[in-house]
Amino acid sequence: MTASTKPQITAPPSDFPLKSSQGRVSKLMQDLQDEICQGLEDLDGLGKFKEDSWERPGGGGGRSRVIRDGGVFEQGGVNFSEVWGETLPPSILGQRPEAKGHGFYATGTSMVLHPRSPYVPTVHLNYRYFEAGPVWWFGGGIDLTPYYPFAEDANHFHQTLKQACDNHHPEYYPVFKRWCDEYFYLKHRQEMRGVGGIFFDYQDGQGALYRGPENQGEAAIYSQQVGIPEGRSWESLFAFVQDCGKSFLPAYRPIVERRQPTKYGDRERNFQLYRRGRYVEFNLVYDRGTIFGLQTNGRTESILMSLPPLVRWEYGYTPEPNTPEAQLYEVFLKPQDWANWQPNHQLV
């Protein structure tokens, strides 16, 4: 990794002292960024991350790291940020009214990787932590977006995440997997963004596991059946998020190693560029992290680092029947029980 081009983040003003909770999560998020970048450089074999450190005028800053034109990754970004300010934006206050009238602290790590080969899936990860007056919470998740359909890849990804979740609570995976299916959904296309993974928000150890805006979805219904789990402390959620972060490389690396050698041509590349358009549509129209960043005058280049390096739109495209492209739409962009898939399964 090359050296920082800007000075380190300055400390917050003295009237907003960093609590030890904040310092611990901030360190976790920075360690996660370091570990992921190192693992990805090893996997890529060629590309190196370049880092920009930056400060946010309203308070805080971050380290943005980008890998480009690598052996595997056409472009990838891994960001750490730590910001504070006088008030959370309305989109969050609507979900956490107790935070109204209080300053906030937020830290997180986010990542999007756009491989060059259409056979290697795009992947996204984001873990984050908030404090605001009387409330704090963890949020985040990880999801996989393949261009070509391989059930064993989706199975491996979900199995790895399920294991990380199960080590902390038996109902985490069932609720957070459903939440992910519902969150990474393009309503205007009636498609999922990919094969999902896990997603959660507003986890403070109180209340139900699902705490999203949609009360009618499967995640909400399942979470109601589970009821309100007991004994979920700050420490237990901190440990859970830490393990989620650590599970990324084991979940993704084997998929890259398996698919990277496959040769491809214009057809596959064109399909990948077209499908990348859905990634743009999701991030700009729906994504909570993107909207939070733009609403809080975040660093635009870091927020939009998630957008792919090259994208195609095509009016009226539909895949030809009985092709891998059609199978992606028909099977992989719908919720599936990937963790329990087995080689002899017939998916519909």
Next chain:
Amino acid sequence: MTASTKPQITAPPSDFPLKSSQGRVSKLMQDLQDEICQGLEDLDGLGKFKEDSWERPGGGGGRSRVIRDGGVFEQGGVNFSEVWGETLPPSILGQRPEAKGHGFYATGTSMVLHPRSPYVPTVHLNYRYFEAGPVWWFGGGIDLTPYYPFAEDANHFHQTLKQACDNHHPEYYPVFKRWCDEYFYLKHRQEMRGVGGIFFDYQDGQGALYRGPENQGEAAIYSQQVGIPEGRSWESLFAFVQDCGKSFLPAYRPIVERRQPTKYGDRERNFQLYRRGRYVEFNLVYDRGTIFGLQTNGRTESILMSLPPLVRWEYGYTPEPNTPEAQLYEVFLKPQDWANWQPNHQLV
């Protein structure tokens, strides 16, 4: 033009009779689509529009026309639509509370052209008309997005629009030009989308000329100075919108004819693809028409026809000093008095 692939739009249900006002604007919008498509085919010399007619399940439908891989246009879309339903979406009801509890009728024509040559600007046009219970209004506009900076092009475009406006009201151009500068603005980039044009909304002949959400901007301040104009009838606004539509070809055609012969290489093409990313960002994050379409379950393929066929994002790009690319940012993406520009003007 090739024949329709689907049947014509069905009539609205008998409990929502088309008023003659609706029929007249609908015909105007269809005639405008026809006239524009014919003019663009002549200008392109090679490409032909293909049409899809479609119906909207909630009521209404449209004709989407696309030109692709033409002599000038890499992709372009010209849509007509006419829709009705039980209620307007919240984003509009916030601006027009009188429409609450009423059914609505909306018709319009919209167009986005993405030329292949980086020297030929992208252009967007949209005119629309709404009725809902006791209220009706016209809205729309046109704006130009060059990739390479030519002051004489911006001047010609604005001069033509100003003439069309001045024929109807001396204050239309001054207010609607400022409104356009404010509307086609990417807050997260602190850039205008291009060199602007004219934009207006909620024009019902009552109240001030500027009726947007921003009360602090130059359009609002100028409009307050103008006061409330008298004698603006439905007929006068209908005639104004008609003339705005008719001014598109004279405003744009000479620019295409002047720039199309210029040779370009990878540098110019790469810059164009990069700047097209801003078009995507604007349309998905800010554009009222796109958001209205997606919120009212419009036809996604027609709404997102505005997105460019090929787009590039690049982390941390800034133009080199003293290049045409830098001049675009420094001069052309800021509000300028283009209608009064003269060849000896030094723009800053």
